[in-house]
Amino acid sequence: MGKKIAIVTSGGDAPGMNAAIRGVFRSTKRRDPDHEIILFNNGFRGLAGRLEASMDVDVQRRELRDILNRGGTCIGTGRVPELLPADPDAPDAEERREAREAFLDVAAVNLYQLEVSGLVVIGGDGSYRGAHAIAEAYRAKFGRSLKVVGIPATIDNDIYGTDYTIGYDTAVGNTVDALRKIRDTVESHRRAVILEVMGNASGWLALSAGIAAGASTILIPEIAETYDPRAVVGRCVAALEGDYRYFIIVMAEGVKKASGDERYGEHLAKYIAQSERIHEVLGHPMSVRNNVIGHLARGGPPSAFDNILAARFARGAVKVVLGETELPDGVDDVAMSLRGRQVVPMPLGEVVGHGPRLVSRDDELFAISQDLTVSQDQPF
Ligand SMILES: Nc1ncnc2c1ncn2[C@@H]1O[C@H](COP(=O)(O)OP(=O)(O)OP(=O)(O)O)[C@@H](O)[C@H]1O
Numbered sequence: 001m002g003k004k005i006a007i008v009t010s011g012g013d014a015p016g017m018n019a020a021i022r023g024v025f026r027s028t029k030r031r032d033p034d035h036e037i038i039l040f041n042n043g044f045r046g047l048a049g050r051l052e053a054s055m056d057v058d059v060q061r062r063e064l065r066d067i068l069n070r071g072g073t074c075i076g077t078g079r080v081p082e083l084l085p086a087d088p089d090a091p092d093a094e095e096r097r098e099a100r101e102a103f104l105d106v107a108a109v110n111l112y113q114l115e116v117s118g119l120v121v122i123g124g125d126g127s128y129r130g131a132h133a134i135a136e137a138y139r140a141k142f143g144r145s146l147k148v149v150g151i152p153a154t155i156d157n158d159i160y161g162t163d164y165t166i167g168y169d170t171a172v173g174n175t176v177d178a179l180r181k182i183r184d185t186v187e188s189h190r191r192a193v194i195l196e197v198m199g200n201a202s203g204w205l206a207l208s209a210g211i212a213a214g215a216s217t218i219l220i221p222e223i224a225e226t227y228d229p230r231a232v233v234g235r236c237v238a239a240l241e242g243d244y245r246y247f248i249i250v251m252a253e254g255v256k257k258a259s260g261d262e263r264y265g266e267h268l269a270k271y272i273a274q275s276e277r278i279h280e281v282l283g284h285p286m287s288v289r290n291n292v293i294g295h296l297a298r299g300g301p302p303s304a305f306d307n308i309l310a311a312r313f314a315r316g317a318v319k320v321v322l323g324e325t326e327l328p329d330g331v332d333d334v335a336m337s338l339r340g341r342q343v344v345p346m347p348l349g350e351v352v353g354h355g356p357r358l359v360s361r362d363d364e365l366f367a368i369s370q371d372l373t374v375s376q377d378q379p380f
């Protein structure tokens, strides 16, 4: 096998991915200038594409100049639906299974032919599944292992086993900025405002941003009572009776799926506007606005925290690929994880086996949100 480390960024882009790419480059070259870096473009698609067009080989420092403080990922990312396991009951299940195997086969052959010794996959939970599948396909085809290392990067912070993922801190900051701006306008009116934020099936981004910006209430998909419309109105009434001038609702996007209503935000806005209980307290219906921050939370320069985190994960990944960090027997694909103050490798199979990390009632962040936001029984 050659002295080559390949990098791919996959799934939703996350601020700090560029710092991770740069970190892998520099941490590798510092240890062994002869080691080559290969960059695959546009996510897993690049790994299984026509190679000359979808990768940069033997990358030099100047090609990574000025990327550190830029959001997004300079090598592109993407989602590759062919890689998703087919639903066995789907009419085209067999076709899809074959297409998935063919994709994995091409990726494994490309990595083999390029003599890649380590593949670093920077992305979220889904990308980790893809990385694990590639490691398995490579092992099955060539009877030997390829080191595959995941670096957690997603604004959702929903990867099992790591306290933080790259991009989350920046996205929380961007969302808090948006909430501060919303507060300026909403406090000039006696209004309720909803801000829908990303997070996929998890409520971490909503919880952190809501707590940091002082939201009146935070709705997350994992805990149904947070988004029960009657309870939300109850909290709004309590706030208005307690002389709140406005009511800021941070809603995680996953609430739409969890509630079975893709237009949950609009419907909640209408429900609040039509609430007679609120009408009685105010003497008139409440004015309500519904906003979606969407991709604005994901863009812009990465925070210092995210760049440092990216550098830490990158260094840890390089140490694994170069054999400086020993892995347990039989483990060759791992996920770099922040556990307390330590960056450690965890078996990728174990991480993907758990599925995404979701908020539970026992989480401190949820408990804090319960202490600090408006309660129906005990408004501040
Ligand atoms: N079970 C799986 N097996 C193989 N590949 C997968 C699997 N799940 C996801 N992938 C691949 O990983 C890609 C990215 O996954 P996904 O869209 O879930 O984003 P992610 O990595 O979780 O990041 P984010 O949640 O931040 O968007 C998918 O498009 C697919 O190509």
Ligand SMILES: O=P(O)(O)OC[C@H]1O[C@](O)(CO)[C@@H](O)[C@@H]1O
Residues within 6 Å of the ligand: 012, 124, 154, 155, 156, 198, 199, 200, 253, 298
């Ligand atoms: O970029 P896209 O495909 O719109 O994806 C949006 C999704 O990506 C994320 O930003 C990261 O997973 C989610 O929070 C969101 O649901």
